[in-house]
Amino acid sequence: MKRLNCPCGEHIEGVDEDxxxxxTQEHLAEQHPSHEYSREEILFLAY
Incomplete structure (x- = not known):
């Protein structure tokens, strides 16, 4: 399980990196359309 906490307070969990x-990209598109992050950037922030 991989996790990421968005600065807006949303907690995102995935069963794997993909x-x-x-x-995370769906969350960004819906909640933060002006922000785009690459796969590498998202995984860097994940724990």
């Missing part, structure tokens, strides 16, 4: 990246 799932976490997909869910």
């Amino acid at each position: 799932d976490l990246v997909r869910k």
Whole structure:
């Protein structure tokens, strides 16, 4: 399980890295459309 906490307070969890990246990019598109992060940037922030 991989996790990421968005600065807006949203907690995002994925079953693996691909799932976490997909869910994070969906969250960004819906909640923060002016912010884009690469797969590498998302995984750097994940724990």
